[in-house]
Amino acid sequence: MADHHPTGIKRWLFTTNHKDIGSMYLWFSFIMFLIGGAMAMVIRAELYQPGLQFVEPNFFNSMTTMHGLIMVFGAVMPSMVGLANWLIPMQIGAPDMALPRMNNWSFWILPFAFTLLLSSLFMDGGAPNFGWTFYAPLSTTYGPPSTDFFILGVHMMGISSIMGAINVIVTVFNMRAPGMTLMKMPLFVWTWVITAFLLIMVMPVLAGAVTMMLTDRHFGTDFFNAAGGGDPVMFQHIFWFFGHPEVYIMILPAFGVASEIIAAFARKKLFGYSSMVYATASIALLSFIVWAHHMFTVGMPIAGELFFMIATMLIAVPTGVKVFNWVATMWQGSMTFETPMLFSIAFVILFTIGGFSGVMLAMAPVDFQYHDTYFVVAHFHYVLFPGAIFGTTAAVYYWLPKWTGKMYNEKLGKIHFWWSMIAVNLTFFPMHFSGLAGMPRRIPDYNMMFAAFNQLASIGAFALGLSQLFFLFIIIKAIRSGKKAEDKPWEGATGLEWDALPCPAPYHTFDTPPQVK
Amino acid sequence: MSTENQEKYEKYYVPEQSPWPIIGAIGLFLLAYGGANFIQQTTGKYNNDGSMGWIIFSVGLAVIIYMMWSWWRDTIRESMNGLYSAQMDRSFRQGMLWFISSEVMFFAAFFGALLYARQLIVPWLGGEGNNAMTHALLYPDFIPQWPLTTTPAGETTTAMGAFGLPAINTAILLTSSWTLTIAHHALKDGNRSALLNYTAITALLGIIFLGLQAYEYYEAYHHMGLTLGSGIYGSTFFMLTGFHGFHVTIGTIFLIVMSVRCASGHFTKENHFAYEAGAWYWHFVDVVWLFLFIFVYIV
Numbered sequence: 001m002a003d004h005h006p007t008g009i010k011r012w013l014f015t016t017n018h019k020d021i022g023s024m025y026l027w028f029s030f031i032m033f034l035i036g037g038a039m040a041m042v043i044r045a046e047l048y049q050p051g052l053q054f055v056e057p058n059f060f061n062s063m064t065t066m067h068g069l070i071m072v073f074g075a076v077m078p079s080m081v082g083l084a085n086w087l088i089p090m091q092i093g094a095p096d097m098a099l100p101r102m103n104n105w106s107f108w109i110l111p112f113a114f115t116l117l118l119s120s121l122f123m124d125g126g127a128p129n130f131g132w133t134f135y136a137p138l139s140t141t142y143g144p145p146s147t148d149f150f151i152l153g154v155h156m157m158g159i160s161s162i163m164g165a166i167n168v169i170v171t172v173f174n175m176r177a178p179g180m181t182l183m184k185m186p187l188f189v190w191t192w193v194i195t196a197f198l199l200i201m202v203m204p205v206l207a208g209a210v211t212m213m214l215t216d217r218h219f220g221t222d223f224f225n226a227a228g229g230g231d232p233v234m235f236q237h238i239f240w241f242f243g244h245p246e247v248y249i250m251i252l253p254a255f256g257v258a259s260e261i262i263a264a265f266a267r268k269k270l271f272g273y274s275s276m277v278y279a280t281a282s283i284a285l286l287s288f289i290v291w292a293h294h295m296f297t298v299g300m301p302i303a304g305e306l307f308f309m310i311a312t313m314l315i316a317v318p319t320g321v322k323v324f325n326w327v328a329t330m331w332q333g334s335m336t337f338e339t340p341m342l343f344s345i346a347f348v349i350l351f352t353i354g355g356f357s358g359v360m361l362a363m364a365p366v367d368f369q370y371h372d373t374y375f376v377v378a379h380f381h382y383v384l385f386p387g388a389i390f391g392t393t394a395a396v397y398y399w400l401p402k403w404t405g406k407m408y409n410e411k412l413g414k415i416h417f418w419w420s421m422i423a424v425n426l427t428f429f430p431m432h433f434s435g436l437a438g439m440p441r442r443i444p445d446y447n448m449m450f451a452a453f454n455q456l457a458s459i460g461a462f463a464l465g466l467s468q469l470f471f472l473f474i475i476i477k478a479i480r481s482g483k484k485a486e487d488k489p490w491e492g493a494t495g496l497e498w499d500a501l502p503c504p505a506p507y508h509t510f511d512t513p514p515q516v517k
Numbered sequence: 518m519s520t521e522n523q524e525k526y527e528k529y530y531v532p533e534q535s536p537w538p539i540i541g542a543i544g545l546f547l548l549a550y551g552g553a554n555f556i557q558q559t560t561g562k563y564n565n566d567g568s569m570g571w572i573i574f575s576v577g578l579a580v581i582i583y584m585m586w587s588w589w590r591d592t593i594r595e596s597m598n599g600l601y602s603a604q605m606d607r608s609f610r611q612g613m614l615w616f617i618s619s620e621v622m623f624f625a626a627f628f629g630a631l632l633y634a635r636q637l638i639v640p641w642l643g644g645e646g647n648n649a650m651t652h653a654l655l656y657p658d659f660i661p662q663w664p665l666t667t668t669p670a671g672e673t674t675t676a677m678g679a680f681g682l683p684a685i686n687t688a689i690l691l692t693s694s695w696t697l698t699i700a701h702h703a704l705k706d707g708n709r710s711a712l713l714n715y716t717a718i719t720a721l722l723g724i725i726f727l728g729l730q731a732y733e734y735y736e737a738y739h740h741m742g743l744t745l746g747s748g749i750y751g752s753t754f755f756m757l758t759g760f761h762g763f764h765v766t767i768g769t770i771f772l773i774v775m776s777v778r779c780a781s782g783h784f785t786k787e788n789h790f791a792y793e794a795g796a797w798y799w800h801f802v803d804v805v806w807l808f809l810f811i812f813v814y815i816v
Contacts, residue, residue, distance in 0.1 A: 006534060014534035096531045098608040101588070105538035112546035124564075145563040148556055152549035159545070166615040174607050175529070204619045208626025215756065218560040220746030223630055223756075226655065227670035229749035231638040238626060301646055513526055 005507040013108075016100035017507065018085045021107050023403070025082030026396070028110060030472070032074030033389075035118070037465050039067040044427075044461035047454050050446050060444035061129035062121070068132025069150075072250065073157050074114050076384065079392045080253040081106070081164050084192045086403060088168060090497035090505060091186045093177025093514045098170040106164040113156035120146035120153075131442055133243065136224035136235035140216045147217065151210045158203045165199035168192055177496070179516030183274060186495050190277050191256030194284045198245045198252075201288070206242040209235065233298050240291035248287045251351075251383060252280060254391025255322060258344045260495070261398050262326050265341035266333025267492035272325040279318035279325075286315050296367045305364040312362035316355070323352055338490075339413030343394035346386055346421050354382030357432065372442075375435025381428045385464075390420075393471065400475070401489045402497055405504030406482030412474045419467040426460025527602035530595070537588035544584055547577030593783065593791075606790055613794045617801050620764070624805055627760060631753040631812060635663050638749065642669055668748030675741040677754065679814035682733045686726050687810050693722035694803045697772075701796050707786050709779075716776045719799070723769035730762050757813055764802045771795040 005011065005020075015021060042063045046054050055063070085103065089096055097103045120127040125144030128134065139147055172185070172193045213235075215221040222228020224235045263270040270276065292300060292308040300308075326348045335341070357379040361367050370376060401407055430453040435441075439450045446454065485503040497505065500514050551573025557565040595601065643661030644652030652659065656669035664676035677683070700715035734755075737743040745755045775795045778784065784792050 010534060013539050014536050016532050016534060095529050099612055100531055101535045101538055102612075104535070105541050108539045108542035109545055112542050113549075116546065116549055145557060145565065148553040149550070152553050156545055156549055162616075162619050166612050166619075169615055170608050170611045174604060174611055178526070200615055200619045201622055204621075204623035205626040205629075208623055208630075212627075212630065212752075212756070214556070215745065215752070218556050218562060220744070221752035221756065222668070222746075222748050223634075223752050226638075226642065228668045228672070228746075228752070229639055229642065229665045230634060230752065231641075234630060234633050234638065237633065238629065241629070508531075511528065 015104055016096070018089050018097045018100065018103065019403075019505065019507065021097075021103050022082045022085030022087075024107055025078050025085055025110075028107070029075050029077075029079035029082060032070050032078065032114065034468065034472075036067050036070035036075055037468060039063045039070070040461060041465050043067060044458040046444050047446070048458040049455075050448055050451055052445055055444065057444045058126055058129055061131075061442065062127040064442050065128045065131055065134075066117075066121070069117065069128070070114070071384070072132060072246070073154075074110070074117075076250045076388045076392075077161065078110060080192075080195070080250070080388075081161075083188075083253060083257070083392065083395050083399075084164075084168055087399065087497065088171055088189055088192060089175070090402075090501060090509055091189050091495055092172065092175060092180050093496050093500070093510050093516060094171060094175035095508065095510050095513075097167050098175050099167050102163050103167050106160045106167065109156050109160040113153045113160065116149055116156065117153040120149050123149070133236075133239060134210075134213070135239070136213065136216065136232045140213055140224055140235075143217065148214065151214050154210045155207055158207045161199050161203045165196035165203075168196040169200070172196075177510065177513035177516050180496075183277070184516065186256075187259040187270060187273070187276055188253065188256035191252040191259075191280050194280050195249050195252045198249050198284055198287065202242040202245045202249075205238060206246075209238045209242065212238075233295070236295045236298060237292065240294045241288075243294065244291040245284070245287040247380075247383075248283055250388045251391075252284070254347065254388045255280065257391045257395040257398075258326060258347050259329075261340045261344040261394050262329050262348070264398075264490050264492040264494065265338060265344075266330045266335050268329055268333040270325070271328035271331075272321070275321055276325055279321040282318040283315060286311060286318070290315065293362055293364075293367070296364045297371045309362060309364045313359060316359050316362075319355055323348060323355075338397075338410060339408070339417055340394045340398035342414065342417040342421075343390045343397065346417070347390045347394065350382055350386030350390070350424070354379055354387060357382065370435065372440055373435040374431040374439045374441055377441050378428050378431035378435055381431070385428065386424050390424075393420075396475065398490070399497075400478060401485030401503045402501070402505055404479050404482070405485050406478050407485045407489060408474055408478035408482060412470075412477070416467060416471055416474055419470065420464065423460050423464035423467055427457050427464050428460070430454075430456045430460075527604065529602060530600045530605055532591075532595070535588070535591065537584050537591070540580060541584040541588070544577050544580030547573050547580060549577075551575070551577050593778075596788070597783065606788070609790050609794070613797060617797060620801065621805075624757075624760070624808075627753070627757050628808065628812065631757065634665075634749045634753060639663060639665055663750075665748055665750040670748075672746075672748055674743045674747035674751060676750065677733070677737060677741070677743060677814065679810070682729050682736075683810060683814045686729050686733075687806065689722050689726045689729070690803050690806050693719045693726070694800055696722065697796055697799055701793070704779075704784060704789055704792060705786055713776065713779050716772060716779055720769055720772040720776060723765055723772060723799075727762060727765055727769065730758065730765075754813060757809055761802065761805055761809055764805070768795070768799045768802045771798055 005017070012020060012024060042055060043060070046052070046060055085097065123144070123146040125146060127146055128139070128143065128150045130138035130143060172189060176185070212221065212223040216223050216225065222230040224230050224232045226232070259270055259276060290308055290312040292304060293312045296305055357375065361370055361376065361379055397408060397413055434450045434453040437450065439446055487502045488498050489503065490498070496514060496516070501509055551570050554565060554570030555574045556570070557563045558570050639661045640646070641648045642652065642656060642659055645661070659669045660667065666676055667673050696715045697719040700712050700719060703711035703715060743754065744751055772795055775792050778791065
């Protein structure tokens with residue numbers, strides 16, 4: 001029987017099937033999303049009022065740190081890898097990922113890595129409390145004992161990401177069906193292959209940074225210690241050389257998702273396909289030469305500030321191309337507004353707001369005012385939540401019929417959308433104002449004058465948290481009792497996964513490559 | 518359409534279930550958890566004697582070695598049973614190339630630290646640019662120079678010269694790349710004895726390199742006062758050479774395994790991906806050393 005698949009727990013532990021691994025990645029990332037979200041709830045509860053209400057400052061710092069680390073490495077990145085696993089082989093007509101066993105290893109490292117990271121919450125001295133950016137000397141000289149577990153946890157995540165990225169690149173370059181030329185690939189595949197390049201380039205640099213941290217902490221080296229001829233600022237340079245491309249690692253696959261969904265529901269071909277590819281590649285290349293815009297206030301030579309300022313602003317050009325193309329795709333399309341489309345349109349609008357505040361932050365003289373304030377928090381949450389998370393959410397709604405053979409309830413989906421849309425803006429928009437007024441980030445207590453904005457943000461955050469539980473409910477309901485999906489539930493959908501495969505996709509697909517015209 | 522393609526294309530081998538990935542993940546976890554405890558116990562910075570760090574670490578290491586052994590055993594069996602198509606071979610090759618690329622970036626982080634320290638930190642601590650006050654207030658007696666033999670805090674050390682052991686080691690590694698290439702050509706020509714001899718010589722040169730490096734470290738620690746704690750010079754010196762030495766160790770083990778596999782007749786003229794992967798890795802390690810020799814020792 002063609003659709004035979006192994007059963008029991010071994011199916012998941014020992015699997016080499018890209019669909020199983022994709023599902024595990026997606027569920028894992030959702031669990032991490034809820035854990036990281038719970039930490040965000042702690043943060044917002046404490047910030048609901050000025051003064052210290054619920055938690056100690058040190059624990060508050062652990063919460064901001066762990067929230068960031070878990071969301072970046074545990075929720076967003078694995079969710080994107082999950083999408084890649086499910087979709088790339090089907091979209092390019094491959095039987096599986098190129099290196100299926102390594103694929104399984106990439107996944108299974110993650111639960112262990114995050115067990116290690118989360119166990120630090122129960123250690124003497126508490127969990128890492130130096131922010132997700134773990135600047136030296138906070139993480140070296142002053143880091144709690146759990147820092148060492150954090151360091152090795154990061155090493156494990158890095159190994160996982162690098163292997164995952166290698167798998168994606170090799171799959172795309174070696175496994176495409178005959179006729180599937182590079183410039184015929186769906187944009188999701190393109191954005192992911194570029195993401196994978198970024199991962200291979202920068203995850204090892206992160207590994208280098210934490211290795212130097214470890215030796216500074218325990219073996220007497222002086223990389224980040226001025227007394228020995230090192231420099232804590234060097235840590236920031238190395239970290240952000242990883243950190244800035246990392247930002248694009250989290251968003252580029254979401255660009256790909258939005259490009260596919262908008263085209264499908266506008267019932268038009270994506271406007272400017274090749275310019276989308278080149279824009280994505282340009283964003284990726286530029287991401288290597290802009291890292292120091294995260295550290296304008298650290299005391300760089302003026303030439304450095306200028307260079308990084310101008311290079312950063314250049315990124316607005318390819319990003320503008322993308323936003324233009326999304327809008328032009330919708331222009332005069334026969335649009336309908338199913339849930340995935342709603343999330344994608346919100347993605348375009350809200351991500352653009354995040355992009356604009358990014359341009360503001362890119363201006364060195366202005367950044368001196370914004371630096372380390374809630375304005376920065378507002379900015380990166382606008383690109384990450386309505387950017388990366390909305391992108392993933394849209395993808396889940398869009399491809400759910402392909403994965404499970406079931407439809408979600410459209411009405412509930414729309415409620416989920418409007419609920420998240422309102423909550424996300426209520427949470428993060430006021431942060432622009434508190435930030436501009438000078439409220440510093442990563443602080444458990446604040447001046448009375450910021451109280452109103454913070455209350456709004458906290459109310460929004462609780463609503464946003466609840467909306468994610470509602471999302472979980474919708475998905476479980478769809479899987480258990482959803483309407484059976486037609487083979488092509490979306491009229492305007494294109495691509496091999498819709499045209500050549502039924503819903504749900506069989507356990508093994510494209511044992512023989514399809515011919516792409 | 519599909520039957521036509523069925524005849525035209527070889528089937529890509531998607532392996533059945535395998536227990537090794539998850540065993541590898543458990544091994545890595547034990548390695549990391551034990552390693553962190555082990556480090557904390559050894560350096561005594563924290564009060565952490567209750568845990569059995571080194572035992573967990575060793576178990577993790579054993580699990581990893583067992584996993585690698587079994588995983589590769591399976592792969593070799595499948596390959597020798599002819600399950601792998603030419604396309605599969607390309608997957609392995611591309612995978613190895615991208616793995617080496619990621620390793621290049623790992624070294625790049627440490628080289629970046631070295632260049633940043635030499636070109637920016639040390640001059641700035643000496644007051645260059647707009648850092649006159651840093652110099653005057655923090656370390657007024659500090660003299661910027663490279664190799665940095667006196668740190669801002671006043672610790673002194675000796676710099677490692679380039680033209681003793683390091684030059685010999687350079688010659689050894691370059692020679693080893695050459696012998697490996699001879700072996701590789703012998704493999705392609707089907708010349709078994711030359712293949713075996715030159716692969717073994719290459720591995721032997723790797724071992725000699727490591728022995729000399731150990732001796733160099735011994736000299737540094739015991740006669741030159743050059744340690745990991747000798748300021749940024751010692752930090753970058755040992756991090757770069759140590760990390761490279763670790764890679765030479767892996768490469769040497771790789772080559773020894775390849776010698777054994779050559780002797781067992783695993784490779785044919787056409788089908789010898791593992792051997793080439795080992796060779797690529799070795800050349801990569803060799804090229805890194807050239808950069809090390811220039812930037813750590815000579816300049």
